Amino acid sequence: MPQLDPLSATFAALADPTRRAILGRLSEGAATVGELAQPFDISLPAVSRHLKVLQAAGLISQGREAQWRPCRLELQALREADGWIGHYRRFWEGGFDKMGAYLREIQKGDRDGE
Secondary structure (H helix, E strand, O other): OOOOOHHHHHHHHHOOHHHHHHHHHHOOOOEOHHHHHOOOOOOHHHHHHHHHHHHHOOOEEEOOEOOEOOEEEOOHHHHHHHHHHHHHHHHHHHHHHHHHHHHHHHHHHHHHOO
C-alpha cells in the first residue's frame, strides 16, 4: 500500500464513522482499548485495527501505564486538516456573502418595481 501524505492519511482515517466515534470518545479523555470498544458491536481486533489507522494518521497516541495502554487524542493532525478546510471555508463564506447581497439587491428591485 502506498504511503499517504499526512493530510490524506488524516482524511482517510476520518472517513470511517467508527474511527470518528473513537475520536469523539477520546476528546473526553484518555481511554483503554476495552473502554473504546464498549459501545461498538465489533471485535477487539477490529477496534485495534481502527486504532492503528488513527495512530498511523497521527490522530491518536498510545501510552503505557502499568498493564494498561491508554489511547489519547493528538490534535496536530486535526489542526492541519482544519487549516486546509479553513481555506475553503473562507471561499464559501465569501460566496454566500456575495449571494446574500445579490438577493437583497433583487428584493429591493422587486419592491421598487411594484
